[in-house]
Amino acid sequence: MRIHKEGHSMLLKTLILVVVALVLLYFFTPIYVYGAGIVVFSLLYLFLLRFFRFPNRPQLTDDGVVYAPADGTVVVIEKTFEGEYFKDERIQVSIFMSVWNVHINWYPIKGVVDYFRHHHGKFLVAWHPKSSTENERTTVVLNNGKSQILLRQIAGFLARRIVCYAKEGEKIEQNQQMGFIKFGSRVDLFFPIGTEINVELNQKTTGGQTVIAKLK
Structure with a gap:
Protein backbone atom coordinates (compact mmCIF):
# COMPACT_ATOMS: atom_id res chain seq x y z
CA MET A 1 0.00 0.00 0.00
CA ARG A 2 1.35 3.42 -0.99
CA ILE A 3 1.05 6.38 1.37
CA HIS A 4 0.34 9.83 -0.02
CA LYS A 5 3.09 12.42 0.48
CA GLU A 6 0.70 14.66 2.47
CA GLY A 7 0.61 12.01 5.19
CA HIS A 8 4.35 11.43 5.63
CA SER A 9 4.95 14.17 8.22
CA MET A 10 1.81 13.45 10.25
CA LEU A 11 2.47 9.72 10.32
CA LEU A 12 6.05 10.22 11.50
CA LYS A 13 5.03 12.64 14.26
CA THR A 14 2.19 10.34 15.34
CA LEU A 15 4.53 7.34 15.46
CA ILE A 16 6.95 9.23 17.72
CA LEU A 17 4.12 10.28 20.05
CA VAL A 18 2.76 6.72 20.17
CA VAL A 19 6.18 5.28 21.08
CA VAL A 20 6.67 7.89 23.83
CA ALA A 21 3.18 7.28 25.20
CA LEU A 22 3.68 3.51 25.28
CA VAL A 23 7.02 3.85 27.06
CA LEU A 24 5.38 6.01 29.73
CA LEU A 25 2.51 3.57 30.09
CA TYR A 26 4.94 0.66 30.41
CA PHE A 27 6.87 2.24 33.28
CA PHE A 28 4.13 4.11 35.15
CA THR A 29 0.88 2.15 34.78
CA PRO A 30 -0.38 -1.40 35.47
CA ILE A 31 0.29 -3.95 32.77
CA TYR A 32 -3.39 -4.10 31.71
CA VAL A 33 -3.36 -0.32 31.04
CA TYR A 34 -0.21 -0.74 28.97
CA GLY A 35 -1.89 -3.58 27.02
CA ALA A 36 -4.98 -1.47 26.38
CA GLY A 37 -2.73 1.35 25.21
CA ILE A 38 -1.07 -0.90 22.65
CA VAL A 39 -4.47 -1.83 21.21
CA VAL A 40 -5.83 1.75 21.14
CA PHE A 41 -2.72 3.34 19.67
CA SER A 42 -2.31 0.56 17.10
CA LEU A 43 -5.89 1.07 15.89
CA LEU A 44 -5.34 4.83 15.71
CA TYR A 45 -2.19 4.42 13.66
CA LEU A 46 -3.83 1.91 11.32
CA PHE A 47 -6.67 4.41 10.78
CA LEU A 48 -4.18 7.12 9.81
CA LEU A 49 -2.36 4.75 7.45
CA ARG A 50 -5.66 3.92 5.78
CA PHE A 51 -6.70 7.56 5.58
CA PHE A 52 -3.54 8.60 3.73
CA ARG A 53 -3.58 5.63 1.36
CA PHE A 54 -2.78 6.26 -2.31
CA PRO A 55 -4.74 3.77 -4.45
CA ASN A 56 -3.42 2.39 -7.72
CA ARG A 57 -5.89 3.41 -10.43
CA PRO A 58 -5.68 3.68 -14.21
CA GLN A 59 -5.45 7.30 -15.39
CA LEU A 60 -8.52 7.54 -17.61
CA THR A 61 -8.75 10.31 -20.21
CA ASP A 62 -11.71 11.45 -22.31
CA ASP A 63 -12.03 15.05 -23.50
CA GLY A 64 -15.82 14.75 -23.66
Whole structure:
Protein backbone atom coordinates (compact mmCIF):
# COMPACT_ATOMS: atom_id res chain seq x y z
CA MET A 1 0.00 0.00 0.00
CA ARG A 2 1.35 3.42 -0.99
CA ILE A 3 1.05 6.38 1.37
CA HIS A 4 0.34 9.83 -0.02
CA LYS A 5 3.09 12.42 0.48
CA GLU A 6 0.70 14.66 2.47
CA GLY A 7 0.61 12.01 5.19
CA HIS A 8 4.35 11.43 5.63
CA SER A 9 4.95 14.17 8.22
CA MET A 10 1.81 13.45 10.25
CA LEU A 11 2.47 9.72 10.32
CA LEU A 12 6.05 10.22 11.50
CA LYS A 13 5.03 12.64 14.26
CA THR A 14 2.19 10.34 15.34
CA LEU A 15 4.53 7.34 15.46
CA ILE A 16 6.95 9.23 17.72
CA LEU A 17 4.12 10.28 20.05
CA VAL A 18 2.76 6.72 20.17
CA VAL A 19 6.18 5.28 21.08
CA VAL A 20 6.67 7.89 23.83
CA ALA A 21 3.18 7.28 25.20
CA LEU A 22 3.68 3.51 25.28
CA VAL A 23 7.02 3.85 27.06
CA LEU A 24 5.38 6.01 29.73
CA LEU A 25 2.51 3.57 30.09
CA TYR A 26 4.94 0.66 30.41
CA PHE A 27 6.87 2.24 33.28
CA PHE A 28 4.13 4.11 35.15
CA THR A 29 0.88 2.15 34.78
CA PRO A 30 -0.38 -1.40 35.47
CA ILE A 31 0.29 -3.95 32.77
CA TYR A 32 -3.39 -4.10 31.71
CA VAL A 33 -3.36 -0.32 31.04
CA TYR A 34 -0.21 -0.74 28.97
CA GLY A 35 -1.89 -3.58 27.02
CA ALA A 36 -4.98 -1.47 26.38
CA GLY A 37 -2.73 1.35 25.21
CA ILE A 38 -1.07 -0.90 22.65
CA VAL A 39 -4.47 -1.83 21.21
CA VAL A 40 -5.83 1.75 21.14
CA PHE A 41 -2.72 3.34 19.67
CA SER A 42 -2.31 0.56 17.10
CA LEU A 43 -5.89 1.07 15.89
CA LEU A 44 -5.34 4.83 15.71
CA TYR A 45 -2.19 4.42 13.66
CA LEU A 46 -3.83 1.91 11.32
CA PHE A 47 -6.67 4.41 10.78
CA LEU A 48 -4.18 7.12 9.81
CA LEU A 49 -2.36 4.75 7.45
CA ARG A 50 -5.66 3.92 5.78
CA PHE A 51 -6.70 7.56 5.58
CA PHE A 52 -3.54 8.60 3.73
CA ARG A 53 -3.58 5.63 1.36
CA PHE A 54 -2.78 6.26 -2.31
CA PRO A 55 -4.74 3.77 -4.45
CA ASN A 56 -3.42 2.39 -7.72
CA ARG A 57 -5.89 3.41 -10.43
CA PRO A 58 -5.68 3.68 -14.21
CA GLN A 59 -5.45 7.30 -15.39
CA LEU A 60 -8.52 7.54 -17.61
CA THR A 61 -8.75 10.31 -20.21
CA ASP A 62 -11.71 11.45 -22.31
CA ASP A 63 -12.03 15.05 -23.50
CA GLY A 64 -15.82 14.75 -23.66
CA VAL A 65 -16.46 13.86 -20.02
CA VAL A 66 -15.84 15.19 -16.53
CA TYR A 67 -14.49 12.58 -14.13
CA ALA A 68 -15.14 12.67 -10.38
CA PRO A 69 -12.51 14.79 -8.62
CA ALA A 70 -12.93 12.80 -5.41
CA ASP A 71 -14.15 9.62 -3.77
CA GLY A 72 -17.38 10.04 -1.83
CA THR A 73 -21.15 10.36 -2.10
CA VAL A 74 -23.14 12.76 -4.27
CA VAL A 75 -25.12 14.95 -1.84
CA VAL A 76 -26.22 17.88 -4.05
CA ILE A 77 -27.43 18.17 -7.66
CA GLU A 78 -29.19 21.50 -8.20
CA LYS A 79 -29.25 24.82 -10.01
CA THR A 80 -27.65 27.53 -7.91
CA PHE A 81 -26.14 31.00 -8.18
CA GLU A 82 -22.34 30.94 -8.23
CA GLY A 83 -21.29 34.30 -6.85
CA GLU A 84 -17.49 34.22 -6.71
CA TYR A 85 -16.36 33.84 -10.31
CA PHE A 86 -19.16 33.28 -12.83
CA LYS A 87 -21.77 35.37 -10.98
CA ASP A 88 -24.61 33.57 -12.71
CA GLU A 89 -26.70 30.42 -12.42
CA ARG A 90 -24.90 27.08 -12.67
CA ILE A 91 -25.55 23.40 -12.05
CA GLN A 92 -23.89 22.39 -8.78
CA VAL A 93 -22.83 18.81 -8.04
CA SER A 94 -21.36 18.19 -4.58
CA ILE A 95 -19.44 15.14 -3.37
CA PHE A 96 -19.17 14.52 0.38
CA MET A 97 -16.00 12.76 1.52
CA SER A 98 -16.20 10.87 4.83
CA VAL A 99 -13.14 9.98 6.90
CA TRP A 100 -13.26 6.51 5.31
CA ASN A 101 -12.81 7.79 1.74
CA VAL A 102 -9.56 8.39 -0.11
CA HIS A 103 -8.97 12.15 0.27
CA ILE A 104 -6.86 12.83 -2.81
CA ASN A 105 -8.44 15.26 -5.30
CA TRP A 106 -7.93 15.00 -9.07
CA TYR A 107 -8.47 17.41 -11.95
CA PRO A 108 -11.70 16.30 -13.65
CA ILE A 109 -10.78 17.68 -17.10
CA LYS A 110 -7.74 18.60 -19.16
CA GLY A 111 -7.02 22.27 -19.75
CA VAL A 112 -5.69 25.42 -18.12
CA VAL A 113 -6.20 26.84 -14.64
CA ASP A 114 -7.93 30.20 -15.27
CA TYR A 115 -8.44 31.13 -11.61
CA PHE A 116 -7.31 30.05 -8.16
CA ARG A 117 -8.14 31.43 -4.72
CA HIS A 118 -7.78 30.13 -1.17
CA HIS A 119 -10.35 31.45 1.31
CA HIS A 120 -10.03 31.28 5.08
CA GLY A 121 -13.30 30.58 6.86
CA LYS A 122 -15.32 28.54 9.30
CA PHE A 123 -15.37 24.78 9.86
CA LEU A 124 -19.07 23.95 9.63
CA VAL A 125 -19.95 20.31 8.95
CA ALA A 126 -19.25 19.69 5.27
CA TRP A 127 -22.85 18.87 4.34
CA HIS A 128 -24.13 22.19 5.77
CA PRO A 129 -25.60 24.35 2.93
CA LYS A 130 -23.50 27.37 3.98
CA SER A 131 -20.22 25.45 4.02
CA SER A 132 -19.75 26.18 0.28
CA THR A 133 -19.45 29.92 0.95
CA GLU A 134 -18.45 30.23 4.61
CA ASN A 135 -15.98 27.40 5.28
CA GLU A 136 -12.25 27.26 4.65
CA ARG A 137 -12.09 26.52 0.91
CA THR A 138 -10.28 26.82 -2.39
CA THR A 139 -11.80 27.78 -5.73
CA VAL A 140 -10.28 26.57 -9.00
CA VAL A 141 -11.65 27.39 -12.46
CA LEU A 142 -10.60 25.05 -15.26
CA ASN A 143 -10.82 25.85 -18.98
CA ASN A 144 -10.65 23.10 -21.59
CA GLY A 145 -10.77 25.52 -24.52
CA LYS A 146 -14.52 25.13 -25.03
CA SER A 147 -16.02 25.68 -21.60
CA GLN A 148 -15.14 26.40 -17.99
CA ILE A 149 -16.00 24.48 -14.85
CA LEU A 150 -15.43 25.58 -11.28
CA LEU A 151 -14.18 23.19 -8.64
CA ARG A 152 -14.24 24.04 -4.94
CA GLN A 153 -12.50 22.12 -2.14
CA ILE A 154 -14.31 22.68 1.16
CA ALA A 155 -13.02 21.95 4.64
CA GLY A 156 -15.40 20.22 7.03
CA PHE A 157 -15.76 20.05 10.81
CA LEU A 158 -12.74 17.74 11.08
CA ALA A 159 -10.86 18.88 7.98
CA ARG A 160 -8.56 21.67 9.12
CA ARG A 161 -6.20 21.75 6.19
CA ILE A 162 -6.77 21.93 2.46
CA VAL A 163 -3.85 21.33 0.11
CA CYS A 164 -4.22 22.52 -3.49
CA TYR A 165 -1.46 22.38 -6.10
CA ALA A 166 -3.25 24.60 -8.67
CA LYS A 167 -1.54 27.68 -10.10
CA GLU A 168 -3.16 30.21 -12.41
CA GLY A 169 -2.05 29.76 -16.01
CA GLU A 170 -0.84 26.20 -15.42
CA LYS A 171 -1.65 23.53 -17.98
CA ILE A 172 -3.12 20.46 -16.34
CA GLU A 173 -3.97 16.93 -17.43
CA GLN A 174 -7.19 15.06 -16.75
CA ASN A 175 -6.91 13.02 -13.53
CA GLN A 176 -3.64 14.67 -12.57
CA GLN A 177 -3.50 15.20 -8.79
CA MET A 178 -4.99 18.55 -7.77
CA GLY A 179 -4.62 18.35 -4.00
CA PHE A 180 -5.59 16.69 -0.75
CA ILE A 181 -8.10 17.48 2.02
CA LYS A 182 -7.29 16.13 5.46
CA PHE A 183 -10.27 14.35 7.07
CA GLY A 184 -14.01 14.83 6.40
CA SER A 185 -14.74 17.35 3.65
CA ARG A 186 -16.57 18.15 0.41
CA VAL A 187 -15.88 18.99 -3.23
CA ASP A 188 -18.30 21.13 -5.28
CA LEU A 189 -18.43 21.29 -9.08
CA PHE A 190 -20.22 24.06 -10.99
CA PHE A 191 -21.22 23.40 -14.62
CA PRO A 192 -22.82 25.54 -17.33
CA ILE A 193 -26.61 25.26 -17.50
CA GLY A 194 -27.52 22.50 -19.95
CA THR A 195 -24.62 20.22 -19.04
CA GLU A 196 -25.60 16.54 -19.05
CA ILE A 197 -25.17 15.24 -15.48
CA ASN A 198 -24.43 11.51 -15.27
CA VAL A 199 -24.77 10.86 -11.54
CA GLU A 200 -27.67 10.74 -9.08
CA LEU A 201 -28.12 11.80 -5.48
CA ASN A 202 -26.56 9.38 -2.97
CA GLN A 203 -24.49 7.71 -5.69
CA LYS A 204 -20.97 6.68 -4.67
CA THR A 205 -18.14 8.13 -6.72
CA THR A 206 -14.58 6.97 -7.33
CA GLY A 207 -12.10 9.74 -8.00
CA GLY A 208 -10.75 9.74 -11.52
CA GLN A 209 -13.07 6.88 -12.56
CA THR A 210 -16.74 7.87 -12.21
CA VAL A 211 -18.15 10.06 -15.01
CA ILE A 212 -19.88 13.04 -13.38
CA ALA A 213 -20.97 14.87 -16.51
CA LYS A 214 -20.62 15.11 -20.28
CA LEU A 215 -19.51 18.39 -21.80
CA LYS A 216 -21.15 19.85 -24.89
